[in-house]
Every structure is written in C-alpha cells, then in structure tokens.
Amino acid sequence: MKAIGFVVAVGSLTPIPITAQDWTQREFPLAPPNSSGNFVAPYFDGFYPNADGTYTLSFGFMNRNDEELIEIELGPNNFIEPAEFDGDQPTSFPTVRYSGFGGPRERGVFGVVVPADFEGDVWWTLTTDGYTTRVPGRLVSPGPIIKGAYELSTGPMAAGTLRPTIHWHEAAEGQWGLEGNWKPETLTAMVGEPISLNFWAKDRGERELGTVNVSLWKYQGPTGGNISFESLVEAIPNARARRGARQPGPGPLLTRQTVNLPLEGPHAHHGRFTATFDTPGEYVIRVKVDSFGLTDSSPGHQCCWSNGYIRVSVNEE
Structure with a gap:
C-alpha cells in the first residue's frame, strides 16, 4: 500500500503522496542520520580571552551524514564575515562520532582571533547543495547584554588537565589553543610520493603528566583529493587505550584515528608521520593533539585539545 500524507485546506482534504513532498532530514533534525545526502552545519562553540587582551572565537561543524564526506571550497558556499577573518576555515567535513556528550560534532576545529575592542558578530556561512546554514560567533549573548555567557575556560579542569602544546621543532616553545599553531614553512610534495610530517606535542596538565593523542585530518585541499597518512610512531608499552585509537605501532x-606519543625515549613527544597525496593542489593538514581519555577531558567538556596546521603544495608527478 502506498503511504500518503495530508494537507488540510479550507473546504477540502487533499491527499498528497509522501514521495512527492520534499521532506528530508532538514525538516526533521532529530531523525536518525542518513548515510549520505544531508548537509553540514557550522557551530559556534564559545570564546576565551587571550593574554594580550584579544579573544579567540571557537568554531566547529556537524556533518549530518553517517558516512559521506562533504567538501565545500572556499568562496560563496563557504565564507566568513567580516572578510578580514575569511580563508582559514576548513573545506573538508568528515563524519565524526564521539561517545557521551561529544556526539556527531567536531568542536574547536579552528579559532578566529578578534581584537579586545571587537563589537558585533563573526558569521560563518556554509551552503550544501543549495541549503544554507550560518552561525554567528560573538562575545555577548543575545537579548540582555551578558558578556561571558559563551566564555570557555582556559584553566585546569577538575583533575588538572589543560590543553596540550604543539610545536614544529624539538627545542621550540610549544603553543596551545584552538586558533592553531601554523607551521611557518609550506611543504612541497609530488603526487604519489610520501612526505615526512614532524612535530612535538606535550601534556601540560597540573597533575602527573600523561601521553598526548594525535590525529591527522585533511583540512583544506582540492575537492576529491585524498591524503593517505601513515604513522611511524612505535607502540608504547602498557599505554592507556581510548575509543577511536588505532592498533599501536x-x-x-x-581520519579520526589517534596515536599515542611516547613520554620517554629517543622519540619522546615526537609525532612522526608521512602523508601521500593523489591529486595536485594546495592543501592544509590539521594536526589535532588532545588529552582525551582522562576523566576530565573529552570533546563534550570543550577540553582539552589544541590545533596545528601544515600547508602543503602538491605538484604533478
């Protein structure tokens, strides 16, 4: 039997086949996600003050599909206003599934730093197959002026966990934060030939220091261009396992799999990976370092991770 829906009009009751209606998950946001065909929504996660008086606005996203990777190039379908803040947002939006309050959202993917006297909103707009969603980043809540309603903590969590640091040279001072530590140099690569990715990441919690988890993401790049990552990090004996971690070694x-960096030995805190590209173009790799797995740290807690970004220019063979 064919299912039908009904639209009530004055003086009539007209059946309309459900198949003829454009009823998608966009109209039913609490419906179970489909494997593909849905949109990406931008999210504002809050802000935190910086030591120099500026503020960092934190943005993330939710890919409403179960499987489909969505890519949206920078431009009319993926932009930030005011224009001075545009260009450093992601173009690649994989699906994620975290446990607990983490859910299907990837929080704190990038940060926008605004001056101390900033007023107004920073808008991020995404359009997927003609369907547009946008979100404002702001320092005050709507309605009554309440500064700090969206403020994120930068202090230690209940058990002392803080955002880990990431740096590009072993002797360099590490940086932490969602706005990210951008590698100063742009790497060059050839299609099909692996290049080395090296960085150091350290726990800075006010407790016994632990291992840091690392995941690598295609952040920007040509639509359809794939990056194959490989870990060179040796297995850590008796390392604490966490959900989403790959087999050690x-x-x-x-994407989304994590590797534990060693605390001791000749490669202590050293992230050693390779990346191989199948399509030429300009890429950005996101390096996410986190302390998830501890009792006071998870995506749902809005703590504790930091971002690093590596630009790579890939040429034909």
Whole structure:
C-alpha cells in the first residue's frame, strides 16, 4: 500500500503522496542520520580571552551524514564575515562520532582571533547543495547584554588537565589553543610520493603528566583529493587505550584515528608521520593533539585539545 500524507485546506482534504513532498532530514533534525545526502552545519562553540587582551572565537561543524564526506571550497558556499577573518576555515567535513556528550560534532576545529575592542558578530556561512546554514560567533549573548555567557575556560579542569602544546621543532616553545599553531614553512610534495610530517606535542596538565593523542585530518585541499597518512610512531608499552585509537605501532592512520606519543625515549613527544597525496593542489593538514581519555577531558567538556596546521603544495608527478 502506498503511504500518503495530508494537507488540510479550507473546504477540502487533499491527499498528497509522501514521495512527492520534499521532506528530508532538514525538516526533521532529530531523525536518525542518513548515510549520505544531508548537509553540514557550522557551530559556534564559545570564546576565551587571550593574554594580550584579544579573544579567540571557537568554531566547529556537524556533518549530518553517517558516512559521506562533504567538501565545500572556499568562496560563496563557504565564507566568513567580516572578510578580514575569511580563508582559514576548513573545506573538508568528515563524519565524526564521539561517545557521551561529544556526539556527531567536531568542536574547536579552528579559532578566529578578534581584537579586545571587537563589537558585533563573526558569521560563518556554509551552503550544501543549495541549503544554507550560518552561525554567528560573538562575545555577548543575545537579548540582555551578558558578556561571558559563551566564555570557555582556559584553566585546569577538575583533575588538572589543560590543553596540550604543539610545536614544529624539538627545542621550540610549544603553543596551545584552538586558533592553531601554523607551521611557518609550506611543504612541497609530488603526487604519489610520501612526505615526512614532524612535530612535538606535550601534556601540560597540573597533575602527573600523561601521553598526548594525535590525529591527522585533511583540512583544506582540492575537492576529491585524498591524503593517505601513515604513522611511524612505535607502540608504547602498557599505554592507556581510548575509543577511536588505532592498533599501536607503525602503520596506516585513518581520519579520526589517534596515536599515542611516547613520554620517554629517543622519540619522546615526537609525532612522526608521512602523508601521500593523489591529486595536485594546495592543501592544509590539521594536526589535532588532545588529552582525551582522562576523566576530565573529552570533546563534550570543550577540553582539552589544541590545533596545528601544515600547508602543503602538491605538484604533478
């Protein structure tokens, strides 16, 4: 039997086949996600003050599909206003699934730093197949002026966990934060030939220091261009396992999978990976370092992770 829906009009009751209606998950946001065909929504996660008086606005996203990777190039379908803040947002939006309050959202993917006297909103707009969603980042809540309603903590969590640091040279001072530590140099690569990715990441919690988890993401790049990551990090004996972690030891690394960096030894705190590209173009790799797995740290807690970004220019063979 064919299912039908009904639209009530004055003086009539007209059946309309459900198949003829454009009823998608966009109209039912609490419906179970489909494997593909849905949109990406931008999110404002809050802000935190910086030591120099500026503020960092934190943005993330939710891909409402179960499987489909969505890519939206910078431009009319993916932009930030005011224009001075545009250009450093992601163009690649994979699906994620975290436990607990983390859910299907990827929080704190990038940060926008605004001056101390900033007023107004920073808008991020995304359009997926003609369907547009946008979100404002702001320092005050709507309605009554309440400064700090969206403020994120930068202090230690209940058990002392803080955002870890990331740096590009072993002797360099590490940086932490969602606005990210951008590697100063742009790497160059050839299609099909692996390049080395090296960085150092350290726990800075006010407790016994632990290992840091690392995941690598395609952040920007040509639509359809794939990056194959491989870990060179040796397995850590008796390391604390966490959900989403790959099998310890060298080998391929998928998006969202994590690797524990060693605390001791010749490669202490050293992230050693390779990246291989199948399409030429300009890419950005996101390096996410986190302390998830501790009792006071998870995506749902809005703590504790930091971002790093690596630009790579890839040429034909």
